Amino acid sequence: MSIITARGVTKEYPYEGDSVHALRGVDLDVAAGELVAVVGPSGCGKSSLLNVLAGIDPPTTGTVSLLGRPVYALGERARSDLRLREVGFIFQRFHLLAVLTAAENVELPMAEAGVPKAERRRRARELLEYVGLGHRLGHRPPHLSGGEQQRVAIARALANAPRVLFADEPTGELDRRTGEEIITLFRRLNDAGTTLVVVTHDPGVAAHAGRVVEMADGRVVGQGGAG
Amino acid sequence: MIVRAFLQTLVRRRGRTALALAGIAVSAALLLDMTMLASGLTGSFGEMLGVVGYRLRVTPKGILPFDSEAGIQRGDEIRRRIEAVPGVRAAAPILGAQFYPARGDSVGEPVFTVGIDPRAQALYRLLEGEEPGPGEVVASQALAEAEGLRVGDRVALAADLDVSLGRARGTRAYRVSGIGDFWYDYAGQRSLAMRIEEVRAATRRPDEVSLFAVAAAEGVDDDALARRISAAVPEVSTWSTRELMVEMDRRLLYFRQLATILGSVAMVVTALLVSTIVTIGVRERFGEIATLRAIGVRRGRLLGAIVAEGLALALAGCLLGLPLGLWVAGRLDAILLSFPSIPAKMTFFAWEAERVALALALVVAVGALAGLLPGVRATGFPLARALREEAE
Amino acid sequence: MFLTLALAAALAQQPAPAPEILVERRLAAAAALRPGDTVRVRAIASQAAPRPFVVAGVFERAADPSRIARNEYEVRLHLPDLEALLPTADRVDRFAVALAPGARPDRAARWIEGVVFGTRAYDSDALAGRSSATFAVVSRFHDAIGVVTILASAIFLLCVMVIRVDERRRDMAVLRLIGIGRGTVFRAIVLEAVAIAVVGSAAGAALGIVSTRLVNAHYARVYDTTLRFALVTPRIVLLAALLGLALGAAAGALAAWRVVSVPPQKLGER
Numbered sequence: 001m002s003i004i005t006a007r008g009v010t011k012e013y014p015y016e017g018d019s020v021h022a023l024r025g026v027d028l029d030v031a032a033g034e035l036v037a038v039v040g041p042s043g044c045g046k047s048s049l050l051n052v053l054a055g056i057d058p059p060t061t062g063t064v065s066l067l068g069r070p071v072y073a074l075g076e077r078a079r080s081d082l083r084l085r086e087v088g089f090i091f092q093r094f095h096l097l098a099v100l101t102a103a104e105n106v107e108l109p110m111a112e113a114g115v116p117k118a119e120r121r122r123r124a125r126e127l128l129e130y131v132g133l134g135h136r137l138g139h140r141p142p143h144l145s146g147g148e149q150q151r152v153a154i155a156r157a158l159a160n161a162p163r164v165l166f167a168d169e170p171t172g173e174l175d176r177r178t179g180e181e182i183i184t185l186f187r188r189l190n191d192a193g194t195t196l197v198v199v200t201h202d203p204g205v206a207a208h209a210g211r212v213v214e215m216a217d218g219r220v221v222g223q224g225g226a227g
Numbered sequence: 228m229i230v231r232a233f234l235q236t237l238v239r240r241r242g243r244t245a246l247a248l249a250g251i252a253v254s255a256a257l258l259l260d261m262t263m264l265a266s267g268l269t270g271s272f273g274e275m276l277g278v279v280g281y282r283l284r285v286t287p288k289g290i291l292p293f294d295s296e297a298g299i300q301r302g303d304e305i306r307r308r309i310e311a312v313p314g315v316r317a318a319a320p321i322l323g324a325q326f327y328p329a330r331g332d333s334v335g336e337p338v339f340t341v342g343i344d345p346r347a348q349a350l351y352r353l354l355e356g357e358e359p360g361p362g363e364v365v366a367s368q369a370l371a372e373a374e375g376l377r378v379g380d381r382v383a384l385a386a387d388l389d390v391s392l393g394r395a396r397g398t399r400a401y402r403v404s405g406i407g408d409f410w411y412d413y414a415g416q417r418s419l420a421m422r423i424e425e426v427r428a429a430t431r432r433p434d435e436v437s438l439f440a441v442a443a444a445e446g447v448d449d450d451a452l453a454r455r456i457s458a459a460v461p462e463v464s465t466w467s468t469r470e471l472m473v474e475m476d477r478r479l480l481y482f483r484q485l486a487t488i489l490g491s492v493a494m495v496v497t498a499l500l501v502s503t504i505v506t507i508g509v510r511e512r513f514g515e516i517a518t519l520r521a522i523g524v525r526r527g528r529l530l531g532a533i534v535a536e537g538l539a540l541a542l543a544g545c546l547l548g549l550p551l552g553l554w555v556a557g558r559l560d561a562i563l564l565s566f567p568s569i570p571a572k573m574t575f576f577a578w579e580a581e582r583v584a585l586a587l588a589l590v591v592a593v594g595a596l597a598g599l600l601p602g603v604r605a606t607g608f609p610l611a612r613a614l615r616e617e618a619e
Numbered sequence: 620m621f622l623t624l625a626l627a628a629a630l631a632q633q634p635a636p637a638p639e640i641l642v643e644r645r646l647a648a649a650a651a652l653r654p655g656d657t658v659r660v661r662a663i664a665s666q667a668a669p670r671p672f673v674v675a676g677v678f679e680r681a682a683d684p685s686r687i688a689r690n691e692y693e694v695r696l697h698l699p700d701l702e703a704l705l706p707t708a709d710r711v712d713r714f715a716v717a718l719a720p721g722a723r724p725d726r727a728a729r730w731i732e733g734v735v736f737g738t739r740a741y742d743s744d745a746l747a748g749r750s751s752a753t754f755a756v757v758s759r760f761h762d763a764i765g766v767v768t769i770l771a772s773a774i775f776l777l778c779v780m781v782i783r784v785d786e787r788r789r790d791m792a793v794l795r796l797i798g799i800g801r802g803t804v805f806r807a808i809v810l811e812a813v814a815i816a817v818v819g820s821a822a823g824a825a826l827g828i829v830s831t832r833l834v835n836a837h838y839a840r841v842y843d844t845t846l847r848f849a850l851v852t853p854r855i856v857l858l859a860a861l862l863g864l865a866l867g868a869a870a871g872a873l874a875a876w877r878v879v880s881v882p883p884q885k886l887g888e889r
Contacts, residue, residue: 047615056521057611077525084523091614095518099235104228111228112524156522242877243785246778253771260767287663297663327737334737388737480841481848489764493771500775507782555767562759567752 002065003164003195004030004053009062011048011218022048023059024218030197032163035190037209038199045218046199047168053197054089054166055079067163084113088157092169094149096141102128102152103137109159120159127155131185147178154185165189167198171205183208229524233532234539236508244540247504251544252551254497255590259552260559260576261490262586265483267577269472275572276468278410281319281349281440282449284466285309285456291466291474292438293323299463302436309439312459314447319347319440322423324430328374329383329398338370338384340419342426349410349440351420356405359421363404370417371406378403384419386429397429414564414571441465482575490586497541497590502597505537509605516605517613526606533602534595541594545587638700639675645843646692647677660694662704670704672696682846684754716740773866780812780867780874788878795883808875809868816867820860827851827859 011023022045030036030053038046051057052064055071064071067086071079083089096105103124110120128134131151141149150170157165167186171179183205190196190210198205206212214222237244276282285305287297299305302320309318322342328335341350345358351365356378359365364384366376376382380403385395401421409418427433443452449467456465466474476483509516516529556576563575640660642652652658652674659669680693702708718727728740741749784791791804831849838848 048611051611051614054521056614057609080520080523080525082523083521087523089521091518091521093514095514095521095614097232097515097519099232099239104232108228108232108519109522109524112528160523240785243778243781246774246781250771250774250778253767253774257767257771290663295663300666390736390738394736481838489768492768496771496775500778503779504782507786511786555763559760559763562763563756565759566756 001032002029003032003067004028004197005063005065006049006053007063009049009052009059009064011045011052011057012060021218023052026062026218026220028053028213028220030195032195033190033193035186035196035208035210036198036213037206037211038197038213038215039201039206040215040221042201044215046215048218049215050166050168050197050199054087055083056089084109085160086163088159088162088165090150090153090157090165090167090170092172094141094146094153094173096149096152096156098141101138101140102133102144102148102155105141105152106155106159109156113160115160123159124155127158128152130158131155132181145178146173147175147181150174150178150182151185154182158189162194164195164197167196167200169199169201171200171202176204179204229519229528229532230535233536236512237536237539240508243504247500247540248544248547250500251497251541251590251594252547254493254500255545255548255587256552256555258490258493258497258586258590259548259583260556261486261493262582263552263556263576263578264559265486265490266579266582267575268479268482268573269475270577270579271573271575272475273468273472275410275570276471279349279352281317281442282468283441283443283453283456284471285318285439285441285460286464286466287438288462288464290464291471298322298432298435298437299439300435302434304434305436305460305463306439308460309441309456312452312455314444314452314455316442316444317347319349319442320344320423320436321348321350321438321440322426322432322435323437324386324426326384326386326419326429327388327395329385329395334385334388334395335374336417338417338419340384340421340426342423343420344423347442348420349442351407351409351418353405353407356403359404361422361425362399362401363421364401365405365407365420366403367409367412367416367418368406369412369415370419371403373417376403376406378405386426399429410572411570413568416571494589494593497544498593498597501537501540501594502601504540505533505598506601508536509533509601513605513608513613513616517608517610520606520610521614529606530599530602533605534598537598538591538595541591541597544594545590548590549587637671637673638697640672640700641676641678641695642674643680643693644677645680646694647674649692652677660696660704662706665704665706667704667706672700679845682844684846687842687844687846769862769866773870776812776816776866777870777873780808780815780870781877783811784808784874784878791878792883801879805872805875805879808878809871812867812871812874813864816863816870819867820863823863824851824856824859827856 006026006028009023009026009028010021012019012021014020024045026045026049028049038049040046048057052059053066055064055066055074058072066082069082071082074082096102097108100108103121106124106127107120110123111117115123125134125137128137128151131154133148133151133155136144136148136152141152144152150173154170157167170186171182174182179202186196186198186205187208198209200206210225212222212224213220214224276284284292285299286292287295287299290297302322306318306320309315320343324340324342325337326340327337343350345360348358351367353365354368356365364382366374366382370376374382381400382403383398383400385398387396388394389396407420409416409420412418423436427435441452441456443449450469453465453467453470519529520526560574560576563569564571564573637657640658642650642658646652650658654674654676656674657671658674660672661667661669678695696704698711702710716727716731718724724742728742731740732738794804795801828851831851834849835847839845
């Protein structure tokens with residue numbers, strides 16, 4: 001059963017009196033427990049598609065259903081709640097809060113969801129140990145390497161035990177070895193039942209995906225198992 | 228946690244937060260001073276008018292107390308008529324004159340002298356000695372110091388000068404019965420009080436009074452009593468404290484308007500400063516704000532955190548500005564009190580807790596609102612575009 | 620002869636013409652008086668009945684700052700007519716004394732005091748100083764307020780410059796890392812601050828001129844006076860501009876020093 005469904009999705013951005021067609025009628029289904037990699041050349045609409053699927057950017061036309069709910073028929077608050085409790089998002093450039101420690105960054109979504117302090121501290125510690133950073137709880141992002149920051153970002157994305165994870169170029173800022181560590185982490189999560197949709201340039205990431213969706217010029221031009 | 232994260236940014240950026248706080252503190256201090264100035268002199272004057280319970284003044288028709296040399300004739304009859312008005316507790320007559328300390332054939336600097344009824348007087352508080360009897364005077368502290376007078380001393384005073392013969396006229400010796408703190412004297416003013424009949428006799432103004440100070444019975448409204456006195460004694464002018472304060476307000480219009488203008492400028496500076504700090508802070512954290520929205524933090528919460536940042540700056544600035552404002556008010560008061568002929572007991576800058584609290588609350592509110600606009604813009608920015616721009 | 624005596628007797632019985640009085644413009648407007656009108660005047664200090672005077676003309680009172688707060692109406696009479704109204708005859712408040720060329724005012728003043736017992740004589744300059752005491756106080760008050768506002772402006776300017784430079788720390792870091800010297804970065808920031816100060820000073824001067832006109836127009840209406848309450852002179856503009864430039868340069872220098880004193884690799888940190 002599809003956990004994510006997109007039908008006839010288009011996305012246009014106005015630009016100097018004209019429009020940039022980022023997506024041109026995309027249909028996509030993602031089943032529960034899948035690890036889907038979205039690949040394609042720069043500017044083909046991969047990140048735009050991810051933002052639309054995650055409820056961040058409304059499509060110009062078309063519908064998106066996430067966990068059985070029509071995402072863009074929901075109000076802004078309901079969409080925020082959906083992103084907070086059911087969805088995790090991992091960004092290419094980590095986007096951690098520099099004033100907070102690693103543990104506090106992970107606690108942030110839990111605090112927003114109303115989790116009591118003791119409980120969220122415990123869970124933050126567990127998540128950081130899960131991603132291999134149990135020894136860096138009190139460190140702030142400027143004092144962490146790129147790979148460590150991305151792992152903190154993954155731990156944060158997992159804070160409220162989401163059913164779906166979206167990741168936009170998660171290894172884009174990392175060296176090869178660190179990238180492989182991140183991929184391994186994704187495999188563990190997927191094996192544990194988390195659905196992942198990953199936008200990537202990295203063939204290594206695509207190679208571990210259960211399904212690869214190929215995009216070009218705003219369209220899905222191919223889908224298949226990993227090579 | 229979100230609010231704490233935003234406030235922690237202020238702590239991290241210590242240098243510029245300190246500068247912003249300094250700027251807000253100076254603006255808050257200026258606003259505080261202008262608030263105190265706007266009502267200070269009038270309020271202080273009003274308090275002084277009623278300091279011993281004599282809250283009304285009766286003067287020659289059409290003039291304010293001691294505004295001219297005119298006097299009220301048939302003073303004793305006028306006094307009886309005033310005291311017969313229901314609600315009047317007492318009417319204290321005052322007759323102003325100028326006496327000269329006589330030293331042989333020469334005279335000293337003139338001394339402002341008031342003739343009073345010692346049983347009902349509203350001009351001074353005895354510090355030592357007793358009220359003047361016949362042939363006695365109460366000297367102000369400044370006069371006592373200048374002339375070396377003590378209770379029991381004798382002092383020769385002349386009420387007039389004979390210009391042709393070049394000497395004092397009508398010189399008489401008086402005994403100093405007391406030293407008084409004269410309410411309405413300016414700093415260093417040399418003043419004397421003696422019985423009104425003695426001033427009348429010395430200045431050849433029988434039955435004249437310069438003005439009356441009138442005390443109302445308990446529970447009687449001043450304005451209503453003033454109207455009753457005006458109706459009963461139409462040949463004089465009657466002023467309640469409120470009316471005198473209105474007149475004082477009119478004469479001090481310039482200071483009140485200056486206070487309003489400068490106070491407004493202070494508010495604008497505060498708003499600009501807080502708005503600038505918050506706007507730039509928000510711009511720096513554009514990506515963070517977009518990220519927080521992307522991971523599910525509601526717009527309202529983020530907006531609240533941004534407003535809280537402005538609020539915290541304004542609040543801290545006010546707390547610093549309060550002692551600074553009080554100190555500056557003291558310095559400005561000292562400057563303005565050097566105006567010639569301003570009673571030393573008055574103050575231009577009066578502390579009225581409600582008005583001060585309102586002024587500071589306005590600064591805090593302006594600080595919060597100044598963060599609102601940049602906050603609304605930042606949290607309303609299209610999320611995907613914000614994430615994209617941050618990534619670039 | 621009989622006719623002359625009769626005419627003299629008839630003339631003697633006619634009432635003397637009413638003396639003349641000048642009224643100031645504001646009083647004439649308030650009481651709808653015109654030259655030729657008869658007014659009845661008495662002194663408040665006197666209990667005598669009012670006397671008739673004929674309005675001989677309307678004058679514009681000289682703008683006198685020492686009278687602006689009370690702003691009473693003014694009338695002018697011949698001295699004997701004024702003396703006749705007052706309860707005390709043959710009295711004046713003061714004399715203005717013109718000295719012969721070469722006479723020393725201080726000597727003349729002492730001589731007058733010696734000759735006319737109980738008087739005080741003052742050099743006009745000294746008297747002007749004494750009677751200006753009120754305005755000296757107002758001037759000091761304005762100076763004090765000026766100091767406070769300059770302080771607030773200086774802090775504000777410094778704050779804005781520090782924040783602006785802080786915003787571009789990464790750009791500064793890149794410039795330093797690619798070899799641009801500290802001095803160049805320092806000078807660039809100071810120049811930017813000076814440019815802001817120049818533009819700000821020019822805008823401030825324009826705002827000051829406009830505000831001055833508004834203030835003078837407002838108080839001219841409130842007090843019905845030709846007095847000018849605010850003046851913008853070239854000296855004031857120059858002083859304000861120099862102060863703005865100095866503050867701007869100082870703010871820029873301080874902000875620049877904060878940046879160039881930090882190693883470039885640390886500048887990029889958040």
